[in-house]
Amino acid sequence: MKEIGGYFGLDNLVSNEFYDRLIALNTGRNTLLYLMKARNITKLHIPYYLCDSVSTLLVEHGYRFEYYYIDQEFQPIFDKQLEQGEYLYIVNLFGQLTKQQTLMLKQHVGQVIFDHSHAFFQEPLEGIDTIYSCRKFFGVPDGAYLATDAILPETLEQDVSSERMKHIIGRYEGTASSYYSDFQRNDDVLDATPLRTMSKLTHNLMGAIDYDRAQKTRNENYAYLDKQLGANNPLKLTTPQGAFAYPILVENGQSIRKQLAEQDIYIPLLWPNVLADCPEDSIEYQYAANILPLPCDQRYSLEDMEYLVDVLKKQLV
Numbered sequence: 001m002k003e004i005g006g007y008f009g010l011d012n013l014v015s016n017e018f019y020d021r022l023i024a025l026n027t028g029r030n031t032l033l034y035l036m037k038a039r040n041i042t043k044l045h046i047p048y049y050l051c052d053s054v055s056t057l058l059v060e061h062g063y064r065f066e067y068y069y070i071d072q073e074f075q076p077i078f079d080k081q082l083e084q085g086e087y088l089y090i091v092n093l094f095g096q097l098t099k100q101q102t103l104m105l106k107q108h109v110g111q112v113i114f115d116h117s118h119a120f121f122q123e124p125l126e127g128i129d130t131i132y133s134c135r136k137f138f139g140v141p142d143g144a145y146l147a148t149d150a151i152l153p154e155t156l157e158q159d160v161s162s163e164r165m166k167h168i169i170g171r172y173e174g175t176a177s178s179y180y181s182d183f184q185r186n187d188d189v190l191d192a193t194p195l196r197t198m199s200k201l202t203h204n205l206m207g208a209i210d211y212d213r214a215q216k217t218r219n220e221n222y223a224y225l226d227k228q229l230g231a232n233n234p235l236k237l238t239t240p241q242g243a244f245a246y247p248i249l250v251e252n253g254q255s256i257r258k259q260l261a262e263q264d265i266y267i268p269l270l271w272p273n274v275l276a277d278c279p280e281d282s283i284e285y286q287y288a289a290n291i292l293p294l295p296c297d298q299r300y301s302l303e304d305m306e307y308l309v310d311v312l313k314k315q316l317v
Contacts, residue, residue, distance in 0.1 A: 013208035019132060022145040024198035026159035027190050028117055028133040029057045031144040034195060035113060035129055036063060038150035042085035047076065049284040050091055052273035053191060072283060073236055078109070087111045094247045095119035095240030102128065121215055121242030134202065136244065138209055139168050142190055143202040159196035164189065176266065214298040215242040221296035221305050222246050228309045245293035253290035256315045263311055267292045
């Protein structure tokens, strides 16, 4: 029976999720697990340039996988004929795969899964399995969406997110550095969380986001960074809708990250596992070590971008 009376909890916010018609699950890696089970996939081809949470998931659940390389424009280098039960897992890195490229890859390969963790606002195409991450774009503790026509014949428990909010609320009222250890603990917890549907709390938060403002701000900030830095950026970039970050390739990424962090500008090393898995002369190693994914999201104004560029340029001299 529903409780009556007592203290107030979080109100039901505006119910306006961007992907309200997609399958809503608790984490990105579990979204992949959902697909593996629903499609009866037995083997996955995954890029070297990727977080090791995917390979860990596949090992944990007994799936076979092979690695493939990417080219300088983040495109997969892959020419194998897939057998029944085999799929190609394609990460839309920094949102650099266009709609036309997506359709061409689908036509050429056939059995594909697209990971849009870096491309939340690039809407799914009909007949193409597509994964989205919530917390890479918004201040939520977990959550992912899946576009697919494959339905898993299992009843999934709904996740609960209330114990994962400390770093979110803490940064809202404090600083990122003060709650970074809580953020890391949350990552560890999510890696061990079983496949569940999206929590009531995350649904509520995702329904209250101003998506138009988020896209507009990201677009404006990305355009500013590209105008200021593009001439000296070796990467040939397209302009994504509502960019995840602005990737700039530098020669000494590790040193620059350290110098920026000393000025409270935090640029992540997205996938440190790549540095251990790939040779130093590979594209994957160089991109992991030396691409700086500059934040350009809805938290920041053009004045913030101006400050970021000014600080960064002093390190690039």
